[in-house]
Amino acid sequence: MSEHLQWDSALSFIFAMIGAAVGLGNIWRFSYVLYSNGGGSFFIPYFCAIAIMGIPFLILEYGIGFSFKDSFSKILNKIDKRFEYVAWMLVLFAFIVTIYYLVILSWDMVYFLSSFTFSWGSDTIGFFTNTVGGGSDFANAGVLLIYTTICVVLLWIALWFISHKDVDEGIGRVSKILIPALFIMMAIIVVYAITLPGHMIGIDALLRPNWKMLLDINIWLAACGQIIFSLSMGQAIALTYASYLPENSRLTDNVLVVVAANSFFEIFTAFGVFSILGFMALHSGMAMSKLVSEGTSLVFVVFPMIFNIMGPVGRVLAPLFFLAILFAGITSALGFFEPMLSSTSSKFNFSRSKTATILSIIGCCFSILLTTGISSYLIGIIDTFVNQFGILLLIAVQCVIFAWFYNLDNIIPILNEHGHLKVGKTWKFIIKYLLPILIFAIWIYGIYDLFMSSALFEIIVDVIIIVGVLVSSIVLTRIKPKNNEN
Structure with a gap:
């Protein structure tokens, strides 16, 4: 790459990382x-x-990237030239996530604009199926x-506009605006939600413990x-963002801040969601079990x-809710886009602006499809396969590469130099043995x-x-890039 990329401060990095972690999920x-x-x-x-x-894997990613x-x-190529194939597979999967993630965000954008007039009407299922997200009827496959x-x-266009700039002027500046705004908006929604009549019905349903389920291995796997997908572990986002950090950064401290912010946000938001469901x-007399659903059905129908x-x-809460989702989604999409942008720019010696333009055009065409x-x-279909097959497998492969083909002792002094949280033998054991087996x-x-x-x-898909x-x-x-930027 022709330019040296760097955050202007640890704060820009932290907000960008929180933005990448805090998303639709x-x-x-x-x-x-x-x-x-x-x-x-x-x-x-x-x-x-x-x-x-x-925490252990994010510390690894921060350490490697930094x-x-x-x-x-290029990092995987330096460890072993054969591993570059693995790198491209992972960043391509992350790019695919960007492609369909922006389509989901476009659904939210339609709902945000509709929330001022409630144009979704009383048939919320029909509005989503016929106007916004479609369904599973192949007869409609040719309908745009x-x-x-x-x-x-x-x-x-928005993603390109932010990403084509230097990381600090683009992602850093936007994250420092959107993330505080997101937390404030969600705080307003949740605080109001817990004043609603029936909110305790929802909170009780959410928190009522079932201790016997702790004996079920599926709960632990869940x-x-x-955590893997909430923190965007192993998707080259943290590693790429950490590569832009200035010297003397407190790497392990930053990990704790990002993890704490991510967990606080999703737990806090859960109280709001279930208060509203309560x-x-x-109001409707429906059982909680019939109202609770995952993903698009919850947000765009219920x-x-x-x-x-x-x-x-x-009328006030609806625009605020869909705007909060939009802000959370944009900062996450920037994170998914960055590894492909960084790797392509570095490989072909293209400027960041040129690379962002090319990838945005390609991505937009696929999104329209x-x-x-x-x-x-x-x-x-795509989301399930990319996450359960592609990204999970490549996270496990990364664990093996970094733990067994790269000497972790090289980064331990760097990790321990400025951070309050120190790593050593226990951390190495987790990275080398426990994490690969678990993943x-x-x-x-x-x-x-x-x-x-x-x-x-x-x-087939x-x-x-x-x-x-x-x-x-x-x-x-295998392609051999030109030495000079085009």
């Missing part, structure tokens, strides 16, 4: 995982997963959801899975239904579940993705 996934995996008792495996997986100060693909398409293009349960019955307050009448069905176990479990429940069309990623990673590894 914190708002619509965590509360469901908590509710369906033992309620209050789930916090035991949750915090164990943070201590055993989240030590090499290079792109992910025009509002979603327009919002996708606008979001890609906690590990939540209000709906009281919540608009609730805002409809809230009266004037719903996902805005048809089967948008939500297709994205569900491979989660991967095997996920793959079994994935292929046992997949229809033929879903398997999965095969197309893996072939595309493998071929692209081979091409990107």
Whole structure:
């Protein structure tokens, strides 16, 4: 790369990392995982997963990125030239996440704009299926959801505008605005939610512990899975962002700040989500179990239904809610985009601006292909496969590469130099033995579940993705770049 990239301060890095970690999953996934995996008792495996997986692996990523100060693909190439294939596979998977993530954000953007007039009406399921996210009817595969398409293009323009600038002027500056704004908006929503009649119905349902479930291995695997994706572990985001850190950075301290902020946000948000669901349960007489759902159904079907019955307050809460999701999503999308941007720019000696432009055009074209009448069905397939197969496997492979093919003793002094949290033999044991075993176990479990429940069309989509990623990673590894920037 022709320019040296660096955050102007640790604060820019921390806000960017919090932005990458705090995303859609914190708002619509965590509360469901908590509710369906033992309620209050789930916090035991949750915090164990943070201590055993989240913190140790993020420390590793920070240490590697900070030590090499290079792109992910070049770092793995320096460890062993053969590992560059692995690097490109991971950043390509992260780029695919960016592509469909912006489509989901475009749904939210449509809802944000609709929230001023409540144009979703009383049939919230029909509005989502017919206007925003489509369904699983292949007869609608050729129909373009025009509002979603327009919002996708606008979001890609926004992503390009932020990413084509130097990291501090773009990602750093935007994160320092959006993350405080996000926390303030979510605080307003949650504080109001816990004043609603029936809020304790929701909170009780959320936190009621089921201690027997702690004996179920699936609960522990669910906690590990939540931490992996909540903290964006092993997706080259933390490693890439850490490579831009200035000297004398407190690496381990930064890890603790980011992990604490991420956990606080998703736990705090869960109280708000379930308080609102409790209000709906009281108002409608429906059981909590019938209202609780994961992901798009909760946010784009159940919540608009609730805002409809809230009266004037719903008119304020709805735009605030969808705007908060938009802010959380944009900062996460910047994180998913950065590893591909950094690695491509570094490999081909392109300027950051040129690389961002090329990748944004490519990404936008693919995103538009996902805005048809089967948008939500297709994205569900891609999301499940990319996360359960691709990213999880490559996180485990990274563990093996960094622990067994790179001398961890090289980065321990760097990690311990300025941080208050010191690492040593216990940390090395976790990285070398415990983490690879745990992540491979989660991967095997996920793959079994994935292929046992997949229809033929879903398997075809999965095969197309893996072939595309493998071929692209081979091409990107073997191609010889020009020495001078074009």
